[in-house]
Amino acid sequence: xxxxxxxxxxxxxxxxxxxxxxxxxxxxxxxxxxxxxxxxxxxxxxxxxxxxxxxxxxxxxxxxxxxxxxxxxxxxxxxxxxxxxxxxxxxxxxxxxxxxxxxxxxxxxxxxxxxxxxxxxxxxxxxxxxxxxxxxxxxxxxxxxxxxxxxxxxxxxxxxxxxxxxxxxxxxxxxxxxxxxxxxxxxxxxxxxxxxxxxxxxxxxxxxxxxxxxxxxxxxxxxxxxxxxxxxxxxxx
Ligand code: NAP
Numbered sequence: 134x135x136x137x138x139x140x141x142x143x144x145x146x147x148x149x150x151x152x153x154x155x156x157x158x159x160x161x162x163x164x165x166x167x168x169x170x171x172x173x174x175x176x177x178x179x180x181x182x183x184x185x186x187x188x189x190x191x192x193x194x195x196x197x198x199x200x201x202x203x204x205x206x207x208x209x210x211x212x213x214x215x216x217x218x219x220x221x222x223x224x225x226x227x228x229x230x231x232x233x234x235x236x237x238x239x240x241x242x243x244x245x246x247x248x249x250x251x252x253x254x255x256x257x258x259x260x261x262x263x264x265x266x267x268x269x270x271x272x273x274x275x276x277x278x279x280x281x282x283x284x285x286x287x288x289x290x291x292x293x294x295x296x297x298x299x300x301x302x303x304x305x306x307x308x309x310x311x312x313x314x315x316x317x318x319x320x321x322x323x324x325x326x327x328x329x330x331x332x333x334x335x336x337x338x339x340x341x342x343x344x345x346x347x348x349x350x351x352x353x354x355x356x357x358x359x360x361x362x363x364x365x366x367x368x369x370x
Pocket of ligand 1: 166167168169170171172173190191192193194196197216217218219244245246247268295296297298339340341
């Protein structure tokens with residue numbers, strides 16, 4: 134249920150102008166990062182079931198192979214590659230392989246995140262901050278920067294960042310991670326007006342605990358927004 138609800142939110146952001154019942158992403162090319170498990174895998178599956186060609190990735194080849202096999206067993210047109218989003222050469226390889234295999238990029242779901250630290254924020258180190266900001270924030274921007282020229286060539290696109298309820302209300306033991314998720318809300322608002330000129334929408338989802346399938350708003354006019362899916366937890370910034 135959790136995965137189904139969340140993946141529908143992401144798919145709806147991507148679809149834009151069409152209702153989910155009429156939806157088709159046939160011919161669209163989608164990159165989903167950190168997509169060999171959890172929300173990323175469920176999102177890749179949702180996009181693939183709507184006809185998108187999907188590129189899955191994560192750090193470990195065995196996980197990529199498993200995810201590709203799973204999605205192929207559901208008749209999804211999928212390819213996979215290893216990509217640690219914190220590494221520039223891996224980000225470049227991911228986009229390059231996507232373009233080589235499918236001919237372009239229409240959709241980026243930037244889903245990867247790490248949290249190497251639990252505790253009081255005052256005990257967090259520079260290394261912790263570097264890791265969290267590199268993977269959770271900088272990679273989201275840098276991947277966007279890599280795919281935008283390809284989206285422009287195709288006349289537009291859709292970028293979705295995966296934030297968290299902790300971006301609105303930091304969890305005390307997850308200070309640096311929470312701040313990184315707040316940064317994604319800002320990144321969404323910073324990018325959306327600039328990329329609107331290229332017909333590229335930029336949105337963000339902020340999951341908490343999802344127990345029911347989320348409703349699906351018409352999304353063609355949505356850009357620069359964060360949709361929360363938090364089971365009633367208050368989210369204000
Ligand atoms: P998950 O089930 O733990 O899956 C993690 C995935 O990320 C795996 O495929 C893993 O594969 C990959 N991965 C880890 N580090 C990576 C890296 N540096 N580069 C590329 N791939 C990497 O995670 P999840 O719970 O679905 O979380 C996905 C996103 O949702 C994250 O941004 C998280 O912050 C956000 N979120 C989750 C929840 C929740 O309740 N689960 C709530 C709020 C927000 P490898 O090990 O092969 O790399």
